[in-house]
Amino acid sequence: MRALVRTDAGTVWKDIAAVTCGPGQVLVQVSLVGLCRTDLAVAAGRIKVKTPRILGHEFVGRVVSAGSDVRRISIGDKIAADPVLRCGRCDRCLGGWQYACPSAEFMGVDVDGAIAERVAIPEQNAWRIPDSLDDRIAALLEPVAACAAVMKAPIGKTQFGVVFGHSRLARLTAMILQSRGFENIRCVPPNEAPTETDAYDFAIDTEGTTDSLTQLVDCLRPGGVLVLKSRPLRPLALDLKAMLPKEHQIFPVNYAEFGEASRLLLDPAIDFASLLGDVWSADQSDQAFQAAENDAFRKHFIELTSVPARPPEARTQHQCVPSSDA
């Protein structure tokens, strides 16, 4: 089968051995994969991976085979996935901290991903999606789970909040909050520093830079909540001297529960369509990555139904200019 693989020479379509379905797993015929910053960073070498590595983690497809012990998912189901594979048995997994499982592995980074004709994933990572839902929206499951995680923070619907950032993640976060009754939030792009000082009850950072944290500490009221919703590749500095007198609460958030995220995908109050970019065929994967790199506001997708029959040599060198790591 064909898969888009990060190799030492670049990112290329390769013929690889067909995957099969092990115990507890479902085998998925992939139809569509969304590209996110993690994929761009792997393709461009900003995130180092063990090669060869199949890229991609935001996918939708149909289950074509299932291990005999699989109960919750059936053959024929349309599914999207939680891309973090974990043991499911350790104290953290059983205690609700599965993303901190010592053996947690991220698809497309630590283990092979989903820009492939088929992918096998544990049943616990598969989430059933109604057939009627647009594949492009279904493939947003992981970013929706990531953005909806902000609702874990101790923030209230009537409070005054700021979502800081200029990206689809910032927009999606704000739309999810608004759909949940948060009416008093402002979206501020990073080139417009939040002008309020000591005003906001909570501030959500989606930029992940030292500058963004500095600005948000300044605009939060004493006792305010700083929600960290970005995954910068490098450590950031935090000015504790400015922060301590105001005794801010810092709240890093990772993922909402994926079942909750899959229900959010069906919520007509959230304008997912405004986040959708283009769908590229597999033989346009170069253009797809370039479009995703240039477009911070819309999600771009690769359709897997048209996987190229022959490898287009090693021409797919995604030499993207390193920008923000956020």
Ligand SMILES: [Zn+2]
């Ligand atoms: Zn992602």
Ligand SMILES: [Zn+2]
């Ligand atoms: Zn575990």
